[in-house]
Amino acid sequence: MVEQLDVPIIDFSVYSETGVVGSEGERQLLAKELCQALGTVGFCYLKNHGFSTAKEQSFFKESSEFFQLPKEVKRKYARQSTTNHGWVHIEGETLNPDRPGDLKEVFNICHHSVTKDLPEEPPNFKTSCEQFFDECMKLTGSVLDALSIGLKLKVKFLKKCHSSMGKKNSFTTLRTLFYPCQAPAFKAGQICCGEHSDYGTITLLFQDDVGGLQALRKDGVYVDVKPVPGTIVLNIGDALQRWSADQLVATKHRVVPESQIQKQTSRQSIVFFVHPDDDVMMECLDGSRKYEPITSGEYTRQRFNATY
Numbered sequence: 001m002v003e004q005l006d007v008p009i010i011d012f013s014v015y016s017e018t019g020v021v022g023s024e025g026e027r028q029l030l031a032k033e034l035c036q037a038l039g040t041v042g043f044c045y046l047k048n049h050g051f052s053t054a055k056e057q058s059f060f061k062e063s064s065e066f067f068q069l070p071k072e073v074k075r076k077y078a079r080q081s082t083t084n085h086g087w088v089h090i091e092g093e094t095l096n097p098d099r100p101g102d103l104k105e106v107f108n109i110c111h112h113s114v115t116k117d118l119p120e121e122p123p124n125f126k127t128s129c130e131q132f133f134d135e136c137m138k139l140t141g142s143v144l145d146a147l148s149i150g151l152k153l154k155v156k157f158l159k160k161c162h163s164s165m166g167k168k169n170s171f172t173t174l175r176t177l178f179y180p181c182q183a184p185a186f187k188a189g190q191i192c193c194g195e196h197s198d199y200g201t202i203t204l205l206f207q208d209d210v211g212g213l214q215a216l217r218k219d220g221v222y223v224d225v226k227p228v229p230g231t232i233v234l235n236i237g238d239a240l241q242r243w244s245a246d247q248l249v250a251t252k253h254r255v256v257p258e259s260q261i262q263k264q265t266s267r268q269s270i271v272f273f274v275h276p277d278d279d280v281m282m283e284c285l286d287g288s289r290k291y292e293p294i295t296s297g298e299y300t301r302q303r304f305n306a307t308y
C-alpha cells in the first residue's frame with residue numbers, strides 16, 4: 001500500500017510559555033507522537049504552541065514593508081557570503097540546481113545579537129525581528145526537550161547542544177521570505193522555491209493563507225502542506241536525520257506558484273532554521289556508528305559550500 005503523506009496536527013499545549021505544564025505521562029505521550037510524525041512524514045503542524053500571535057503578525061507586517069522598499073535600499077543589506085546574514089534578491093538562490101533561480105526574495109537574520117546589521121527601515125523591523133527570534137528560541141527549546149524524551153536521551157540533552165542559538169557560534173537563522181505576485185513570465189521549470197531538504201536539526205515554518213508549500217511523499221509525489229490557521233509547521237533537517245541515525249527524517253519540500261497565480265497575490269512565509277552550536281560533535285544518538293561523527297559547524301559549512 002502506498003504510504004500517504006498526512007501531515008498530522010500535534011497539540012503542543014503540554015509545554016507552556018512558562019515551562020512544562022503537563023504531567024510526566026502527558027510529556028511522554030507527546031514525545032512519542034512527535035517522534036512518530038517526524039520519523040515517518042518528517043513534517044507536522046503544532047497547535048496550542050504558545051507562540052505570540054501579536055509578535056507573529058507584527059513580523060509578517062514589518063517584513064512585508066521591508067520587501068516593498070526600493071531595491072537600492074535593500075541592496076545596502078545584501079547577504080554576506082561569510083555569514084549568510086542579509087538580503088537576497090529574486091533568483092539569488094537556487095535550491096534545486098536543476099531549475100532556474102527561485103522566484104523569491106529573502107532576508108536572513110543569523111545572530112540577532114549583531115543588531116547593527118539589521119535594517120533601520122522600516123522603523124520597527126529591527127525590534128519586531130528580535131522579538132520574533134526570541135519567541136522562536138523559546139518554542140525551539142520546548143520542541144528539543146520533547147524530542148530528547150522521544151529519542152530516549154537525557155531531557156535537556158538536545159537543548160544543551162543548542163545553547164548558543166542567537167549567538168555567533170550557531171548557524172541558527174531566522175529567515176523572512178517574500179514571493180512576489182508573478183506575471184505569467186515564468187522561465188521553463190522555474191518555481192518559487194526549489195526542491196530541497198533543510199540543513200539543520202529542526203525548522204519552524206510560519207506561512208500566510210496563500211498556500212504553495214509541498215512536501216515529498218514516499219511514493220515520489222509532492223503533496224500540499226496547506227496553511228492551517230493557528231498552527232506552525234515543524235520539520236526535520238538533514239543534520240538531525242544524520243545525528244539520529246535516520247530515526248527522524250528530513251523530508252524534501254518546495255514551493256510552487258499555482259496557488260499564487262490562481263489568487264493573483266504575493267505570498268509570505270517566515271522560517272526559523274535551527275542548528276546545534278558549532279562545536280557540538282554529532283555522534284549518532286543511538287550509539288551506532290551509522291554516520292561518522294562530525295561537528296555541527298563543519299557539517300553546516302560543507303552543506304553551504306555545496307549550495308553557493
Ligand SMILES: O=C(O)CCC(=O)C(=O)O
Nearest residue numbers: 177193207213255269271
Ligand atoms: O516558504 C516556504 O513555505 C518554505 C521555504 C523553505 O522551505 C525554506 O526556505 O527552506
Ligand SMILES: [Fe+2]
Nearest residue numbers: 196197198253
Ligand atoms: Fe526548507
